[in-house]
Amino acid sequence: MRTVEPFRVGFVTGATPDKWAGVWRERYPREPLELVPVTEADQRALLADGTLDMALVRLPVDRDGLHVIALYDEVPVVVASLDHLVAAADEVTLADLVDEQLVLPHRSGWRPDAPQLEWPPMSERDAIETVAAGTGIAIVPMSVARLLHRKDVVVRPVTDLSTTTVALAWLVERDDERAQRFVGVVRGRSARSSR
Template sequence: MATGGSRRRPAHRAGRSSGAPAARGKAPRRPDARAERAAPPRPDERPGDRVPAGPFRLGAVPGATPGKWIDIWKERMPRNPLELVAVDVADQRAALRDGAVDAAIVRLPIERDHLSVIALYDEAPVAVCSVESALTVADELTLADLAGEIVIVPRDDVLGAVVPDAVTPAFAPLETTADAIATVAAGTGVVLVPMSLARLHHRKDVDYRPVVDAPGSSVALAWPTDATTPLVETFIGIVRGRTANSSR
């Protein structure tokens, strides 16, 4: 017969409600899962989209003006910075081939093997001359108006214009358009370039006039076809004027 108030407490049984064995410690949480739940959706995402982290590298040849597209990118893709990479026309194909950039604003023509290309706009050709040149009297010029002028063709020329009866410079071909325009500023010759390059290298001692029958320069967006990533698709959408909510 039991006496007094010394009752034995029943032993605690682990996992009483589920029948599971006692846990030795708490299972670690998946920090990535929690981060995924907490992260707000990206402005350009739709259900099922998986936009990778990291920067988008956009190449741009001299004279290209991607500013408005970059501004839209910054608004829609705040977690994916856009890195603008200067690319010479002579190196534009290699930059895409070697993966130095994800996509590039290029000048046509370009070798299109394994590339996707979207035409963007055409640039008018202009003749850059000294502010003291008689050519500045006209509002626009023809190739015939340049007959008898020293026409400088730098090694990085992108127009390939042929001026009948032009005078060949007595000096060796200059390396760059900037060098050619500096020579023109000193009062020697003229150089034909797309208008954007005339503006890029503008100086107070030179001026330019449109040349109505000279070949122009076409600008395009290009990227490796087998590397059409979600980031590339997003930039394509921006260039084509899609809104953040439009379907791809």
């Protein structure tokens, strides 16, 4: 009996492929699906080197040689300790954060006006743990803040930062039957519908 290679779908922190994976497993039980957590820094490279067949990526991503379908936008939020001033607000602007220590570089390149400490590279989880200790703030997509939720931090929307977009991406050269079936699952096509 021939072994079928798993269809490997990566997903960045905060993306939730579970619903689509469930549909795939119902429709194609003989075709194993493997979900692989990836970082934003590695998302493009893992597609390019063939480690992943597809990935839920956070844009922007180098689109050269990729098919990319935008799926949904994410609200940027600030994460701060419970006793931080942002806890008193329902939402904040970047002007409210200009005097803060930003423990994780923000993808937009925004930096507070206050002199910044040199933070070692850290994951979102490490950044939120640092924030919980009362040392600085982090700005992350809402989905990341929800995934890494802690009782000792507050999360508030940052109204003047652009949303981020999660998209489905795969190599043009790997646009095969399985890739198109997964696109169909993500787009909500029924098992009988054609593209």
